[in-house]
């Protein structure tokens with residue numbers, strides 16, 4: 001990470017710690033409540049710049065026998081780290097995401113993710129997150145996976161060329177962080 005990073009303030013519009021964060025787009029595969037094939041993640045604001053997210057590891061998320069698919073876990077990190085960027089009050093997209101898969105995660109587990117912005121420079125937003133199993137046979141304090149991600153702030157027009165491909169009725173502004 002660069003050493004000239006700054007941290008954004010926690011804005012007044014952000015929910016109080018424990019308050020629910022809204023989904024950023026109802027058709028989102030990660031969090032949308034109008035996406036039957038999706039992962040239906042939910043998010044709450046934490047202290048400072050932290051947000052937390054929950055994912056129930058459905059049977060259909062199987063990768064190796066009995067365990068979550070690594071790509072599904074990556075989606076969850078992408079989503080929760082993107083939600084941490086909601087404090088900025090404007091849209092972001094993922095530029096780079098890297099995951100460490102530390103422990104097997106059994107199907108049926110409930111995962112809790114904690115994510116935050118570690119710093120910003122220009123349009124670059126550096127984030128990190130970790131996951132723990134909070135329900136299931138291997139639940140505990142052990143960190144089962146970690147992630148670091150670079151998000152880029154964008155203008156809402158970023159999505160304009162995609163308007164013809166949207167599956168569903170766009171909310172305004174769609175595909176963005178909006179509180």
Ligand SMILES: CCCCCCCC(=O)SCCNC(=O)CCNC(=O)[C@H](O)C(C)(C)COP(=O)(O)OP(=O)(O)OC[C@H]1O[C@@H](n2cnc3c(N)ncnc32)[C@H](O)[C@@H]1OP(=O)(O)O
Pocket residue numbers: 024078079080082083086092093094095096122123124150152154176177
């Ligand atoms: C609430 C929200 C939840 C969202 C959860 C889900 C989020 C998603 O999955 S978004 C979908 C997946 N991501 C995408 O579709 C993004 C596709 N990529 C793009 O559109 C572009 O590459 C984009 C916008 C990321 C960057 O392009 P552009 O705006 O032209 O930026 P550009 O000028 O090249 O780079 C800006 C800076 O970022 C850096 N940068 C850009 N991409 C990367 C990268 N992959 N790795 C490292 N650095 C990068 C550049 O080096 C530059 O740095 P500096 O300021 O130091 O010169």
